[in-house]
Amino acid sequence: MENTLIKTVDLSKTYKVGDIEVHALKSVNITINNGEFVAIMGASGSGKSTLMNLLGCLDMPTSGEYYLDGINTSKLTKNEYANIRNQKIGFVFQGFNLLPRTTALENVELPLMYDRLEKVKNHQKQATDALIRVGLEDRMHHIPSQLSGGQQQRVALARALVNEPSLILADEPTGNLDSVTSVEVFNLFQKLNDEGITIIMVTHERDFAAFAKRIIEMRDGRVIRDAKIKDRLNAEEELKKAIAEAEIAE
Amino acid sequence: MNAKIILKVATRSIMKSRMRSLLTALGIIIGVAAVVVMVAIGDGAQRKVEEQIASLGSNLIIITPGASSSGGVNRGMGSFNRFTFDDVDKIKNEATLIKGVSPLVRSGGQVIGGVGNWFTQIQGVSPDYLDIRTWALESGEFFTDRDIMARSKVCVLGADVKKNLFPNDDPIGQQIRIRNTPFRVIGVLKAKGQTAVGTSNDDVILAPSRTVLDRLSGGRFISSIQVSAISTDKILAAQAEIKSIMRESHKLSPGEEDDFTIQDQSDLSETATETSRILTILLASVAGVSLVVGGIGIMNIMLVSVTERTREIGIRLSVGARASDILVQFLTEAIVLSLSGGVIGVLLSFLIAYILNNYTSQSALIKPQIIMIAFGFAGAIGIFFGFYPARKAAALNPIDALRYE
Numbered sequence: 001m002e003n004t005l006i007k008t009v010d011l012s013k014t015y016k017v018g019d020i021e022v023h024a025l026k027s028v029n030i031t032i033n034n035g036e037f038v039a040i041m042g043a044s045g046s047g048k049s050t051l052m053n054l055l056g057c058l059d060m061p062t063s064g065e066y067y068l069d070g071i072n073t074s075k076l077t078k079n080e081y082a083n084i085r086n087q088k089i090g091f092v093f094q095g096f097n098l099l100p101r102t103t104a105l106e107n108v109e110l111p112l113m114y115d116r117l118e119k120v121k122n123h124q125k126q127a128t129d130a131l132i133r134v135g136l137e138d139r140m141h142h143i144p145s146q147l148s149g150g151q152q153q154r155v156a157l158a159r160a161l162v163n164e165p166s167l168i169l170a171d172e173p174t175g176n177l178d179s180v181t182s183v184e185v186f187n188l189f190q191k192l193n194d195e196g197i198t199i200i201m202v203t204h205e206r207d208f209a210a211f212a213k214r215i216i217e218m219r220d221g222r223v224i225r226d227a228k229i230k231d232r233l234n235a236e237e238e239l240k241k242a243i244a245e246a247e248i249a250e
Numbered sequence: 251m252n253a254k255i256i257l258k259v260a261t262r263s264i265m266k267s268r269m270r271s272l273l274t275a276l277g278i279i280i281g282v283a284a285v286v287v288m289v290a291i292g293d294g295a296q297r298k299v300e301e302q303i304a305s306l307g308s309n310l311i312i313i314t315p316g317a318s319s320s321g322g323v324n325r326g327m328g329s330f331n332r333f334t335f336d337d338v339d340k341i342k343n344e345a346t347l348i349k350g351v352s353p354l355v356r357s358g359g360q361v362i363g364g365v366g367n368w369f370t371q372i373q374g375v376s377p378d379y380l381d382i383r384t385w386a387l388e389s390g391e392f393f394t395d396r397d398i399m400a401r402s403k404v405c406v407l408g409a410d411v412k413k414n415l416f417p418n419d420d421p422i423g424q425q426i427r428i429r430n431t432p433f434r435v436i437g438v439l440k441a442k443g444q445t446a447v448g449t450s451n452d453d454v455i456l457a458p459s460r461t462v463l464d465r466l467s468g469g470r471f472i473s474s475i476q477v478s479a480i481s482t483d484k485i486l487a488a489q490a491e492i493k494s495i496m497r498e499s500h501k502l503s504p505g506e507e508d509d510f511t512i513q514d515q516s517d518l519s520e521t522a523t524e525t526s527r528i529l530t531i532l533l534a535s536v537a538g539v540s541l542v543v544g545g546i547g548i549m550n551i552m553l554v555s556v557t558e559r560t561r562e563i564g565i566r567l568s569v570g571a572r573a574s575d576i577l578v579q580f581l582t583e584a585i586v587l588s589l590s591g592g593v594i595g596v597l598l599s600f601l602i603a604y605i606l607n608n609y610t611s612q613s614a615l616i617k618p619q620i621i622m623i624a625f626g627f628a629g630a631i632g633i634f635f636g637f638y639p640a641r642k643a644a645a646l647n648p649i650d651a652l653r654y655e
């Protein structure tokens with residue numbers, strides 16, 4: 001099964017707030033193959049972000065196992081965790097999480113600095129290429145407060161891409177964006193997925209989930225539905241439609 | 251991360267938050283400058299006192315007439331009041347722990363010669379006097395024992411007297427009149443500067459002791475005998491020796507009180523250095539308080555920025571930084587900040603010391619060790635308060651650091 005990228009076994013996460021235990025994830029078993037594009041859906045508080053943070057190695061499970069690329073991550077040290085975040089995973093947050101007062105280029109260079117193998121010699125060129133991939137070559141020297149929300153999210157995406165990860169995790173990447181800008185971002189995701197990068201994203205809107213190839217639905221910390229998408233939307237076409245509609249409206 | 255990148259990240263981060271960095275550094279700058287300047291003022295005062303004491307002469311012992319218990323004033327009818335040349339000769343011949351001995355006969359008055367007249371003091375001394383006072387000649391020569399015995403009317407001018415009577419000419423060989431008695435100038439003394447009480451050492455004329463005693467009205471007795479011990483550690487032994495010689499010379503019986511007083515510089519220098527040491531400690535503690543206040547300022551700024559910094563740490567952790575990377579970065583930042591703050595603080599203190607030394611009567615002496623101490627202390631404060639929040643944040647899960655509020 002070398003095609004398997006992600007496999008979780010009874011993955012659980014319990015938060016303790018005072019004396020109260022919150023079971024945010026209860027025995028989640030999922031398998032995701034290389035090249036998939038998965039949308040995770042579910043009501044607020046159903047454990048989507050908790051799952052994403054575990055898959056992104058940003059947090060540790062309370063129990064259960066998480067295999068990434070065949071490696072059992074629960075056996076790893078903190079530093080090896082950091083290496084995985086750096087090498088294999090690109091994470092895109094709803095709130096962008098860019099360094100303030102720092103240019104787009106410097107933000108995108110950030111993961112390269114923490115690459116212990118120093119695969120990339122010319123950080124600036126690599127970061128520039130990533131920004132070109134998300135179509136922001138003319139905004140490289142802008143700082144986040146000088147960029148629109150969609151542009152900031154594209155910078156974050158470039159940062160997620162710069163180390164050429166095999167997996168991109170996006171937790172409500174378009175939660176703060178309007179629908180046209182959102183479609184632009186999904187368009188980028190689809191292109192990256194076409195290039196072979198596995199993408200897992202959380203979204204609240206069923207319309208947006210249709211850009212993915214597979215939907216996982218959660219409720220109360222469990223997976224309640226896991227299905228392939230039959231009539232998948234093409235973001236590029238949707239974008240053209242949206243632009244055409246906007247022109248008619250004028 | 252290699253050292254170059256670490257340094258780059260640290261300086262970038264410092265430049266990103268200029269105001270915060272400046273405020274942080276300001277605490278260090280002011281703290282360091284305050285400590286260095288305050289201690290420098292104390293050390294400057296101490297050096298001044300030491301210089302003045304040193305100018306009295308090396309290993310100086312002074313014998314004055316009168317019992318010490320009566321404050322130098324003679325009360326008893328029959329007791330010895332005045333020193334004689336016999337006393338001086340006896341010390342010179344019998345004492346083994348002394349380098350030189352000289353009587354001091356004081357007179358004073360109007361001196362006429364050269365370009366005008368000048369009121370000054372005349373001291374009648376022996377040839378040993380120059381060495382006792384660690385004084386030297388600027389030009390000419392000093393009088394000899396022969397001059398003393400012959401009561402020669404020769405004299406040596408202090409630098410101030412030379413300046414006032416012979417501003418442009420060479421006074422050697424010239425005649426001057428001291429209290430209407432003609433004297434020939436045979437030498438000029440090197441300038442010595444101020445005394446401990448702020449008067450000039452150089453406003454004086456030296457002449458042979460017997461000449462002053464016999465030929466000048468006003469100089470009627472030996473006011474003191476000045477002796478220099480052979481070395482500093484022999485001062486006490488020399489005093490004991492002189493004491494027994496003087497008692498014998500004055501024919502005092504065993505139970506009788508001394509009719510003279512022997513003093514050395516240690517009495518004087520002890521009180522003087524003690525006073526200036528207290529001053530230094532006082533100033534240093536005032537400055538220390540300002541350094542601590544500066545440290546609290548740094549802590550304040552660090553704490554205020556901790557939310558922002560924790561988010562930054564979360565972002566860095568989420569893209570693959572290790573806890574150690576974060577710690578190294580923050581440590582470097584703190585060191586760069588406190589080092590540059592320290593350097594600016596030290597430069598500032600040099601500037602202040604320069605102004606004090608050149609434009610005020612206050613003197614400031616910056617010793618290297620105080621720079622090191624202030625630097626180290628300020629750096630420790632900066633590093634501690636900058637490092638502590640970073641250590642806390644770096645220990646978090648990335649996601650907790652990102653969520654921190």
Ligand SMILES: Nc1ncnc2c1ncn2[C@@H]1O[C@H](COP(=O)(O)OP(=O)(O)OP(=O)(O)O)[C@@H](O)[C@H]1O
Nearest residue numbers: 015016017022024043044045046047048049050051
């Ligand atoms: N750090 C935490 N401490 C305590 N409880 C937490 C923590 N993070 C999440 N939870 C709880 O875990 C449950 C799942 O939260 P999670 O953020 O995964 O939900 P979600 O599906 O992402 O919701 P949303 O769609 O609103 O983002 C919630 O009940 C939440 O209150």
Ligand SMILES: [Mg+2]
Nearest residue numbers: 048049050171
């Ligand atoms: Mg969520």
